[in-house]
Amino acid sequence: MTAGLPPDCYFDESLHAREMEDIFRKQWIFVGLKRQVSGHQDYLARTIGGVPIVIQNFHGELRALHNVCSHRHSRIRTADSGCGPLQCPYHGWTYDARGVPVGIPGNREHFGFSEEQKVERALRRFELEPCGEFLFVRLSPDGNSLSEHLGSYAELLSHLSEHFGQTAPIDEQSIPWETNWKIGVESVLEAYHVATVHHDSFQPLLAATLHHERQGDHTSTISLLRDEVCQWWDKAARRLKLHRSPRFENYDHFSIFPNLAIGLTRGSLMSLQTYEPVTATRSVLRYQMLLANVLPDMPVDGAVARSVADSIVDSNRTILSEDRVASELAQQGLRHACRRATLGINEGRIRVFHEALIRHSPDLGNRA
Numbered sequence: 001m002t003a004g005l006p007p008d009c010y011f012d013e014s015l016h017a018r019e020m021e022d023i024f025r026k027q028w029i030f031v032g033l034k035r036q037v038s039g040h041q042d043y044l045a046r047t048i049g050g051v052p053i054v055i056q057n058f059h060g061e062l063r064a065l066h067n068v069c070s071h072r073h074s075r076i077r078t079a080d081s082g083c084g085p086l087q088c089p090y091h092g093w094t095y096d097a098r099g100v101p102v103g104i105p106g107n108r109e110h111f112g113f114s115e116e117q118k119v120e121r122a123l124r125r126f127e128l129e130p131c132g133e134f135l136f137v138r139l140s141p142d143g144n145s146l147s148e149h150l151g152s153y154a155e156l157l158s159h160l161s162e163h164f165g166q167t168a169p170i171d172e173q174s175i176p177w178e179t180n181w182k183i184g185v186e187s188v189l190e191a192y193h194v195a196t197v198h199h200d201s202f203q204p205l206l207a208a209t210l211h212h213e214r215q216g217d218h219t220s221t222i223s224l225l226r227d228e229v230c231q232w233w234d235k236a237a238r239r240l241k242l243h244r245s246p247r248f249e250n251y252d253h254f255s256i257f258p259n260l261a262i263g264l265t266r267g268s269l270m271s272l273q274t275y276e277p278v279t280a281t282r283s284v285l286r287y288q289m290l291l292a293n294v295l296p297d298m299p300v301d302g303a304v305a306r307s308v309a310d311s312i313v314d315s316n317r318t319i320l321s322e323d324r325v326a327s328e329l330a331q332q333g334l335r336h337a338c339r340r341a342t343l344g345i346n347e348g349r350i351r352v353f354h355e356a357l358i359r360h361s362p363d364l365g366n367r368a
């Protein structure tokens with residue numbers, strides 16, 4: 001049995017600001033899959049550690065740039081994703097792959113910028129690296145390489161990239177949670193709550209949850225699926241011609257520090273979830289659910305595919321909504337906590353998460 005973090009780590013704005021500085025602006029943060037920015041001018045907009053970022057494809061080159069116009073600081077991208085030239089909506093400055101405002105309406109009469117002066121006004125550029133299909137951004141110019149950060153999970157992501165990511169997600173949403181981002185992460189790091197919170201939704205699918213494993217700052221666990229659930233998935237995978245991963249036969253869950261969670265069901269379904277900080281007491285759960293790629297040259301019955309997808313999407317939305325309610329109740333209670341949380345042996349992944357947080361942001365652990 002161990003103690004959790006000091007309760008104010010979940011609502012104090014100054015600690016939150018330290019965390020953004022020490023963790024989110026220094027670590028590799030998952031931003032999406034290559035498929036989401038596979039075409040010229042496709043983009044994703046994200047906020048990392050409070051900093052607005054745009055990830056954009058420029059003729060096949062992916063760049064992570066500051067999503068703040070060099071002219072008078074408007075946000076450039078306002079949607080989470082889309083396709084189009086990188087152009088500020090306020091006065092129309094347009095940026096190239098270097099982040100240079102190459103298109104400035106009325107430049108000659110209003111500014112008279114030379115090429116060199118335009119280059120001086122380039123958007124900040126950030127580190128962007130793929131691991132297979134998975135894209136990560138690091139705001140700090142210095143730090144571990146992505147492969148050092150991922151450790152043995154780099155091989156995991158490469159393996160998953162062979163089986164997922166070629167087809168569009170069956171569901172994709174961003175949901176505001178009235179919780180600190182860590183409450184969201186912690187909600188997926190233990191199966192202790194499944195019997196109560198997910199009594200009628202997730203619990204009936206599981207036979208048992210095994211001990212967790214640790215890989216540096218990251219952790220994993222396996223929950224055994226009931227036989228009838230395995231049979232349902234085997235039938236669905238056959239009918240949908242899924243190129244499933246043979247490595248994962250149960251419900252395998254991976255947490256990649258700080259805020260990415262990957263759930264794999266029978267090697268056939270992958271859920272990607274990030275808990276993105278907004279303020280000390282608000283976050284956004286962003287998720288996508290992907291079925292495994294379809295085997296090449298295999299015709300799939302569209303009606304069957306839709307009915308399988310619909311049942312998965314509905315049940316997953318129910319589970320996530322149950323998690324949000326439980327997590328928001330925990331957030332509400334935290335302000336009134338008179339002692340640290342108590343973590344059981346079955347909550348060991350949360351302990352690993354806290355150790356990593358404190359190692360990267362020592363202020364979190366430095367108080368009574």
Ligand code: FES
Binds near residue numbers: 070072074089090092
């Ligand atoms: S603020 Fe972006 S073009 Fe003026």
Ligand SMILES: [Fe+2]
Binds near residue numbers: 187194197319323
């Ligand atoms: Fe849950």
